[in-house]
Amino acid sequence: MLRSEESKNFSRAADCFLAHFGLNHKLSPARDELFALYRAFTSLPYENVSKIIRTYAPRREGPPEFRTPVEVLEGYLTSRLGGTCFSLTHCLYTLLGYCGFSVWRVLGDMRHGPNIHCAVMVSLEGAEYLCDAGYLLPAPLPIDPRGKSVLKCPLYTYLLEPDKRMPETFNLYTLTHSGESRWRYRIRSRPAGDREFEQHWRSSFSAPMNHQLLLSRNLEDAQVYVHKNHLRLNRPDGRKNSNIRASLGPSIEELFGIEAALVEQARELVEKAREVERMAE
Structure with missing residues (x-):
């Protein structure tokens, strides 16, 4: 999907x-490099x-264009933007491939x-890893095709286990410190081709x-x-909720670095789209 004319950019x-x-794509693909690159991407x-x-x-005229990996990376560097799961997944897939890793979506x-969800799989040194920047998985999760894979983090413990009813399919669960x-989601480990992924x-x-604002980011322990x-705000000791309607733009700029404008x-675009839909009913 990365067209030749986009390669230099x-x-x-x-x-x-x-x-x-502080990373270099010329390093040989290895576990430490994968974890460092993924940590940066998250x-x-x-x-x-x-x-x-x-x-x-x-x-x-025509359908909206996909945000390219170039746009996603430059969007972060200039405006602290990120993306949704498909644009983030395709960007991570392209970036890992650029750095020499064996990857598929x-x-x-x-x-x-x-x-409606997607992620990147990495094959490295005889093991496979699930890399899911769209869901904000904090680190690559090693996949055990025969049993459970566990990733313990400050906020959640992530549990990935094979689906007993569907081959080459895994279920991801989160566990809180209270045991909840x-x-x-359910993820299939088979590669998704360009046409299927684009569809x-x-x-x-x-x-x-697309009719409501959604943003999320991981902090050290929240x-x-x-x-x-x-x-x-989700923390290990509980949740804190607040209404930021009156200060939406400035609050998101403070928390995410995305310009309030x-x-x-x-x-405004969401409100206009909703109004158009209401008038069409």
């Missing part, structure tokens, strides 16, 4: 991104501000429907999530989550 953007985090937030603007802002199901278990990426532009006008533009 991607090399430039990738090198700038890696240099920003600095990109999950946000649909950029997708809302891409979807609803005035543009030429995979599709997954969430409670809202099939093939929650199913998050479901295209479908995501008409998803209900997670910040914004849905519409509500802010939630971009946030307000996205909010």
Whole structure:
């Protein structure tokens, strides 16, 4: 999917991104390098501000274009933007491949429907890893095809286990410190080809999530989550909720580094899109 004419621009953007985090793509692919690169990439937030603007802002006729890996990396470096799961996954897939890793993209199901999630799989030194920047998985998760894989982090413990009913399929759960278990998604380990991946990426532009602001990012021992006008701060000792309607743009700029003007533009576009839909009913 990375067209030849984009290759030079991607090399430039990738090198700038890696240099920003003190990394070098010329190092041999190894476990430590994978974890360091992934840790850097998870600095990109999950946000649909950029997708809302891409979807609803005035543009030429035709469907909205995908945000390219160049746009995603440059968007972070210049405006602290990130992306949603498809743009983040494709960017991470392209970046890891650029750095010499053996990678492929995979599709997954969430409670809202099939093939609405995606991630990157990495084959390295005889092992496979799930890398999911779209869901903000804090680190690559080693996959045990015969049993459970566990990743313990300050906020959650992540548990990945094979689906007993479906071959080459895994279920991801999160466990809180209080012992609460929650199913998050089902992921298939088989590679998703360009056409299949693009098809479901295209479908995501008409998803209900495009009618509401969604942002999330990981901190050292917490997670910040914004849905519409509500802010939630998840910590190991509990949750704190607040309404930021009156200060949405400035609050998101403070928490995520995304310009308040971009946030307000996205909010206005969402409100206009909702009004158009109401008038059409």
